[in-house]
Amino acid sequence: MSEDQTLPVEVTAIEQVTPLIKHFKLAALGGGALPAFSGGSHIIVVMRAATRIHRNPYSLLSSPQQLDRYEIGVRRMEESRGGSHFMHDQVKVGSRLEIAHPVNLFPLDKIARKHVLIAGGIGITPFLAHLDDLHDGRVPYEMHYSVRSPEHAAFLGRLEAREGGKVRLYCDSEGQAIDFDGLLSNQPLGTHIYICGPAGLIQRVTGTARSCGWPDSHVHWEQFAAPPVGDAFEVFLARARLTVHVPPDQSLLESIEAAGVEVPYLCRGGVCGFCQTRVLEVDGELLHNDHFLSDAERASAKSIMPCVSRARCKTLVLDL
């Protein structure tokens, strides 16, 4: 996605909702309606810091019916590469940001007979927009929200006001845990389950679902991987005839972009597969960090997701 396809927005409100999460409201610069979106969509926020540009994906948590603003929740990451710290420390009411158009990689199944939503921590955000669609009560649903402790339960007031008894909260600090086996053993046919949260939660739920006989087509999850930090390496772009240095705290995609070469992308979090790039030559190991390629595709070393994956190698040649 090129820079001219971004939308300029202005920050109109910021609220610290938990010790780690800030809630931002963004409006179109100059007012007016923002592009329509559906529940589960995310945007990319482009942050122009002093020395580099961050582009992070955030789920839209506001109502798809209200397009005068977009709302996002940003968790301050301990091991931030700078994006979440920039949002927390540099962005103020009145700050201007650029965002990419919303993209939905986490929609609800349209013909499901029931939805079970499971959120861990900041993973609550896409469900806030989904709940707006489930509100009419045509399809039954239940929501299970797991947090470290009560003060970390972001947006709980908003959930309880609207959803009443359909939301169950579990606090690690109180020793409360979701009984995944009980939950997944007793759902009627045609139920779909959705998980958003830390990798451990997603693995537990998908593993339990499989052992309870759930087919993959009824299990949905989303987790944006932050590009992990790693050793520096060099990449040669065959078509551009350019050698690019990838420093430890910058992703392959970011380094290629900084060198002036555009790669199409949608999520920048290893989920959508849009930035899949052909590997022409590699002398060493590709470090795949995405959730998109199959094990067989990883083993073949024929392609890489530059948004989150790196390499430990002497030579890496990409078809760019």
Place this chain on the structure above:
Amino acid sequence: MLVTGIKSKPVYAPLRADIGGRYHLMLASGPGAAALLRVLGELQSSAPQAIGNTRVLMVPENSQAAAPFRRLRKLELSEFADTHALQGAFRKVLDESLMGTRLYVAGPESFIGLAMQIALEFDLNKDEIRAEEMGTLARRVYCVHCRTATEEVRTNIVRCTGCARWLLVRDHYSRRLAAYMGVMVDAEAPGELPAIKEVYL
């Protein structure tokens, strides 16, 4: 006139047990019983306890057909006089079934199609359903003009039981309607019909 290679025409494969499922729901009509016995045999050898979580609904071909099923004592077996009675029971069973259920269907294509149509109402996806075609190839044909389904069609051209138009039976299949599409064959030149042949036996 007849388009071949239409992608909507269903493709079936021999039934195999899916031991990833927790419950097994099996439907058979007529000769389809043989396919179910094969799957039950597979379950017995790979996951014997699964027989206790298996339910069979069948329209037996004759008075002997259900005997091998009755010998599996942990199996829950229900027999029906005709497809219509089976479908009513099938809907009730689906309504009480839990996620983790795998559906197996064996029998003539029209029987499979009607079972799939009901399964679709319950949002069962491809990875939860298996079907094997056994028995007659007679088609259920949906008249695109009057919307009546004509059953047990064995010929390439058939008179619609609803509006009496002569219909060409196409390979175009609708999962939602569980039928092949039938379109008026002599609309341009009334009364001029191609040769009528028995092709779906």
